Amino acid sequence: MFDAALRPWIDRCLDPVGRGLARIGVSPNAVSWFGFGLGIAAAMAAALGAPVTAALLILANRLCDGLDGAVARASGSTDLGAYLDITLDFIFYSAVPFGLALADPGHALAAAFLIFSFVGTGSSFLAYAIIAQKRGISTEARGKKGFFYLGGLTEGGETIIFLVIVVLFPQVFVPLAWVFGLLCWITTGTRVWSAIMQFSDG
Numbered sequence: 001m002f003d004a005a006l007r008p009w010i011d012r013c014l015d016p017v018g019r020g021l022a023r024i025g026v027s028p029n030a031v032s033w034f035g036f037g038l039g040i041a042a043a044m045a046a047a048l049g050a051p052v053t054a055a056l057l058i059l060a061n062r063l064c065d066g067l068d069g070a071v072a073r074a075s076g077s078t079d080l081g082a083y084l085d086i087t088l089d090f091i092f093y094s095a096v097p098f099g100l101a102l103a104d105p106g107h108a109l110a111a112a113f114l115i116f117s118f119v120g121t122g123s124s125f126l127a128y129a130i131i132a133q134k135r136g137i138s139t140e141a142r143g144k145k146g147f148f149y150l151g152g153l154t155e156g157g158e159t160i161i162f163l164v165i166v167v168l169f170p171q172v173f174v175p176l177a178w179v180f181g182l183l184c185w186i187t188t189g190t191r192v193w194s195a196i197m198q199f200s201d202g
Contacts, residue, residue, distance in 0.1 A: 010066055011073075018070025028072040032084045035064025039092035043099035046167045054099070054167040061092060062160055089156075090122045096163050100173050107170070110177035117184035121154060124191035131199055154180065154187045 021031070042057035065085070072081050094115045101111035162180050166173040 011070070014066045014070040015073065018067055018072075019074040021067065021071050022074035026071060028068045028075065028077070028081045029084055031064050031068040031071055032081065032088055035061045035068065036088040036092060038064060039088075040095055042167070043092075043095035046096055046099035046170075047102035049103055051168045051170065054096075055164045058096065058160065058163055058167065062156075065089065065156075086126070090118065093159060093163070094118050096167065097173075097177065100166065100170055103170065107173050107177075110174040110181075114177045114181045114184075117181035117188075120188035121184045121191075124188045124195075128191055128195050131195070135199075137198075154183045158183075 038057050039061035042054045042061060045051075045054035045057055068081070068085060072078075097107075097111040097114045101108045162176065166176055
């Protein structure tokens, strides 16, 4: 919801670091994979009951997610980079609630609903991007991307705030997971409606 407003500020902060990493030969994909490793480590920390470690690793993952784009802007973006960026993000998003379910089986039903909701937001996002690419529709409202980035009520910023809160305070995971999952379905619904309005001409 507020990713578009934050993106210019984030890019200004990270672009100098990205240029520095590019100069020493670090590739965007290497940053993406490193960040993904941190994200999976966050899920493992959540599963092992280490909330502060999990939260710090989530934030480190998000830093890498911004840095891979900054490096790509400095050294040149690729289709593989765009693919890895979104694919690894969605796996990471689902890994954290899975880790919380492993930590406490009482969280399993709420975690399953949340992951189910992430499938809705992810599939509606990616399917829209495919058709938008086919039709030559583009936007840079959330920075220069390798695919069309359709916004919604629950975007990256909201998801990260939610994940940090629930790993730090797992006792509130169940109610917040149900609420956030419902917000994800609202996002999915608005994206489907946008697709109907945009693509209904056949």
